[in-house]
Amino acid sequence: MIVCCSATIGNPAELAAALTGRQPRLVDRNGAPSGERHVLMIQPPLLDPATGARGSAQTLATRWALPFLRAGRQTLVFGRSRVGVELMLSTLREALRLGDGPRSRVRGYRGGYLPTERRAVERGLRDGELLGVVTTNALELGVDVGQLDVAILAGYPGSIAATWQQMGRAGRRQSTSVAVLIAGGGPVDRYVVEHPEFLLASTPEEARLDPDNLHVLLAHLKAACFELPFEPGEHFGPSEAEPLLAFLGEEGLVRRAGDDRWYWSNENFPASSVSLRAAAEENVVIIDTTPDRPRVIGEIDIFAAQTLVHEDAIYIHESTQYHVDKLDWDERKAYVRRVDIDHYTYADRAVTLKPLETFATAAVTGGSRAHGEVMVSSLVSMFKKLKFGTDENLGWGPVHLPEIELQTTSYWLMAGGAAHGWRRADLDVALIGVGRAMQAVAAVMLMVDPRDLGLVSQVRSPHNQEPTVYLYECVPGGVGLSERLFERHAELVAGAAELIAACDCASGCPACTGPRLEPDVDAKALALRLLSALVSGPASIAAAPNAA
Template identity: 35%
Template sequence: MEHVTADDLLDVLLAGGRRAERATHVRHLPAREGRRGAWPAWADADLVRGYRALGIEAPWQHQVQAAQAARDGRHTVLATSTGSGKSLAYWLPALTAVRERRAAGTLDPGRIETAQRQAGVLYLCPTKALAADQLAALERLLAAAQVRDVRVAQCDGDTSQDERRWIRDHADVVLTNPDFLHFSLLPQHQRWSRLLASLQYVVLDECHAFRGVFGAHVALVLRRLRRLAEAYGASPVFVLASATTADPAASAARLLGVDPDEVEAVTDDASPAGRKTVVLWQPPELPGRGPDSGAPWASLLPDEDPWATPGEPEDRPRRTATAEIADLLADLVAHGARSLAFTRSRRAAESVATTTREHVGALDPALRGAVQAYRGGYLPEERRGLERAIRDGSLRALATTNALELGVDISGLDAVLIAGWPGTRVSFWQQAGRAGRAGADGLVALVAREDPLDTYLVHHPEAVLDAPVEATTFDPGNPYVLAPHLCAAAAERPVRADELALFGPRAAAVLEELTEHGVLRRRASGWYWTHAEPASRLTDLRGAGGDPVRVVESGTGRVLGTVDAASSDATLHPGAVYVHQGATFVVDDLHAADHVALVTRREVDYGTWARWLTTTAVVDVRDERAWGPVAWHLGTVDVTSQVLGFQRKHLPDLQVLGYEDLELPPRTLRTTSVWWTVPASVLEEAGVTLEALPGALHAAEHASIGLLPLLATCDRWDLGGLSTALHPDTGEATVFVHDAHPGGAGFAERGFELGAAWLAATRDAIAACACATGCPACVQSPKCGNANHPLDKAAALRLLDAVLRHARA
């Protein structure tokens, strides 16, 4: 598509006006001129020549500012837009330092310190894919600069022992991820002493991705790294690259465990940006239970989440976001645009890719191969091939999970489609930034799912486009996260009393508890790990709750991909349908102990949806407050879930074909929850009868989970909930909303702090929905284990009104 403009792309989306009513808002963001700076005088001349050979005549001003701060020895965070060239800001000072130290050793080879201490650089990012992408870019730069004396290598769990040995002995720049640091490098620090002793720069790329429980884990890994580097005599400068976030200096400081005054934040983006058109989009109502006859290729796709169970509302449902995205993506591909479609789950990515291929294949069979899916769980070589293909244009479209949200360098894209609110404004702008990179025009469309928050946002554009982005939230003091990292630190090197400040104010109490339970031993010189097994195995940074389950084809032994342990019961149970690049497989057996699911290739015309039962038990109450007779609590709960069986549903019409029982063990999650209780007097005041009560509580629970992400930096999938007319631990009608992470992630705590504002927003979202009895846009949940039954929208409104009256009083 030559010289494509945002107006051309918008016309494709609107189908010449036939779909105009689906666009709830269109915003044109103006182009931005770039502002150049000068190459710093200290910059290595060969590297500058290399950048110029790659087309970078001069750096942008923000790149110069960040590079200078790092050069001056200050921890630095660069928080600018996608495609603004953040990598130059950290590679220029880091590689210059490597070459300077090597030159000093060459000029004065007799000095012991120059022989032993080169300038080491450690690059950390959230994913292996991003590290591989950075390695390729770094090698291109060094080749263009004709620099042969900088040794660069990627090292992670896939790296062979021979390669690791060479990297430990020779590499100047090591690219890896926090997981490798936690499981391998830090526990074996004696082997990595050369790198640790010479460590001058540590780069943290895409550091806004380190949030929630994962962020807390990474923060503690970095404290362990700082502690060991200091033991080897190094004091590295940390350079962080982030998407635009609120208060990046405070987030970076919390990640590193330093005072915010020690971090310099660079936020003024001087890179050019093309004109961008942002469209907020709501799929149409369906005329009945059948396909949307108004669309050129109608289909009803299953909802985004593998745990999803669509309800049976009396009101007309809207077309699913996945079906709508497949239509829009097909139109863009047919018109020659290069596009990404971001989806909320692996299943949705596969569904959108498969359906889009069918659509474009009907127009031109040669276009079938131009559309593929991209998601986590693919093997590394598959992902690399897809990345190359979308870069060189041999692929026109990828339907992807947020695996492509982070900084893999894919530029020159015309359009980005986003199926459902991605959870935060930071993620939204990161995904949107893939469109129109390098100063070209771009189109972004956010397509609403039937979800209270999505519906609210596409009708309130100011909440998406005008509100500031969120700060990155995580809690390194979470005892469920802190305890295993203190054990890992003690195993690496006994923890001394004067080091406790590094691990935060809760460290002393957690160490005392670990000592009481015999996990650690206290000596005069510190706390020691005395067990044979590695302490690093006590925790998993990704919070997956165990090793991922490998999906293996029975007949060939081929590994198709992986699924995290927590989701395996619902997605890889015997009889489940697993989709890989459009091909369907049926699970024969799930061997949980061996972390393997065996599957057989079969063409089927149905999907599978798990049914499960959840119970919640109160462990302790941390805080409470009263709104008259209504009580609010914050504390620890045990959430026990068990997959009981699954439905087979015909595709695409979702007609139920049958149900099958399963015998799988329960899983228990200890986490943080907020809950509120309502006595009989308030129920009577609200006019909620005993018969209507379960539906009222259930509807209020669903809607409140849907709205909390507007107030806390989280996503609906970071939360869970339960409502019951009489809970054994409270003795009253109760609604629980809990963090879906071990120990909690701070989201329930935020809900407790903002209780009245949260419930008022929930009440308003339900009242504003035009449906009569409740729909996915207000009280139905895409992840309900009870098939969205019972739900009573009217009773939920009366209940929330009564509760809020007491809050105001």
């Protein structure tokens, strides 16, 4: 018998069936006692309608956390990024130090801390030793810290399920608890906070599992075959194992023996190359060379390493700043040294995309749509130095690291008809704006984390010679999102038009068309003009199933 448990997904029975291949019985009555809970949703004020600049979610989050911490209430603050977590932790500690507060009882927690450090924080929360913890979603799933008083979310975590996971950390059986969601700068955040019913009324996302994802399927098959040979004609997952085994055979990983069974026949241990938590297979170890005996202070996956511990980066760990002296990429080691300076660094990722194969294509108003397999290469080539507090740009530096490649699936929109007669510079701005809005709408429509979808726009794609917007999946091989986007293309463009039109900014902002690149370009008007030539009928995002 297999028992599957889930707190926050919309389709537990369906997921259990897909996971186990058996028909499950659903038990979904929650009998646990719970106290009163207040949910607050906060939209940071618009500071400048011209640029669309809003108050920062992180600043508001620390401001909300302080009174609770001073009152001795156990409080969790969730940030969306590792850097954000460290910045909020520094701010909180500083404020508590000035106000004579419980400074030492506030700690950080995120991926990249060592297991022992993490266990200490978890224990501290459980037995009440710690009062406040600033964390990423690392503390969201499967970590036992007991029930706390207050949860503050600096930014929408990306999905309803994750939001309830994080908010659910606050909630005593007897006493009152508080959950605060503060919208970040992005369009999805804005949409969620402006439509509280989206969070409060709609069912959580459906967990999706694509048993057909070849990468996942092959990895499972390798591990299975290592343990026991496959019989001829045996099934694995949705189909017969034979063609997959033959493929692995060509790779030199399995082999058919004289008894017609397939055996693992490679000296490597297949499970060791699969990670349950991170997308990347390998980690970079971070070594602090400040003390006489260098010590390991953490490790991060290679994708994050490219933006966080490139040479000359300022890496922040437990609100201590470290300068990265050397990143030995081949050895997967970053050597850092403790420093105390007034800035942090932010590295940008340049992404290029190349279609490998088109699965389907169809004509639409103003152009055509398609989905298929693509190769995405990401390269980190430079970083910015930003001043603490004001985020003022203090300069930049180069990053020399190899490209990372991702083979995945993508949906794309070719706007050759709609863009006829446009100036190149205007079209560039319009495509980026349309892409950003479509990315946000797609995330809401498919109920996925916006970070699960990547965006690339090309004014004149080298592959189809047309202006093109790609939305690609960030998981190797994809999980079927692009096919769904292809099918719901009309809703997608209509929703994007509505999102931009409804925004209260003057000429484009991070909450609709994305951060403005040049001050005197009206991205909002350009994006709307392009969209008007792409929208076909009266479809709207509000009409999308499950969305509102």
